[in-house]
Amino acid sequence: MEALLGLATWSTLLVCMVIKLPQMAAVLAARSARGLSLQSLVLELSGFLVFLRYQSYYSYPLETYLEYPILTAQDVILLLFVLHYSGNMRQALPYTVIFVGGWYFLTLQKWIIDLAMNFSTLISAASKFAQLQCLWQTRDSGQVSALTWSMSAYTCAILVRFIIMLVLNIWVTATILHYRKTEKTD
Template sequence: MEALLALANWSTLLVCMVIKLPQVVAVLAARSARGVSPESLLLELSGFLVFLRYQSYYSYPLETYLEYPILIAQDVILLLFVLHYSCNMKQTLPYIVILKFVINKLQQWIFKMLLLIEQLI
């Protein structure tokens, strides 16, 4: 039973590692962000960050939410490509400011999370 749980956990992590890959590849291949909304990416990213912070605050085991840092990293990468290809710098600037603010506020917490992940591996 324990082996089955470990398999389910690692398979979930592997799927989460590539879940945004088709979108990233499509944006890069088209060299256009048409059809991908920065607002929806920010909303999804915000939800992931809130959930991750909630789980961390209440000291849930890292294994229960380890896929969220992976999803957040993929969302950030996709958001950066979308902002790069949007070519509207007036529209892009607020997103970059918000993203920088979020990263600055969570920087210490992100390093703590990375150290915990390193200890698990």
């Protein structure tokens, strides 16, 4: 079982190292960012930055979050491609100021980074809904890479095991507490 978990971990890391490359290649080949949601990309990048900042703030070992610097770098490059091909390159500076300022703002107070981390999953989920909304509104997938999104699904599928185990562990705990016999005091 441990070998399987190790394989899943390493394969996820390898996929994360190249996850945005098909998307970048599609945008570069078409010289267009049609179909890509800028809002989705900004939200995703925000979620990655919050998670990355949280992990570094609390000095977690790099190997526990190594994929996030890689994902963040790829998202930054993709954001620049999207801004360039959508004719909005002038927005690069404001986004840079917001992201760099946010990076430092997050750690002004411990409660800020903790609160942001609690919302990071919601931010990441919102990024997926923003991309879906863009696709539904335009009814055109344009340059959106199915391979990138498939690889993203793969990396999330690894976590399904942990969610299932969490639910089962909670269920076992609840069952233990339900059937626990109370000691009688004489």
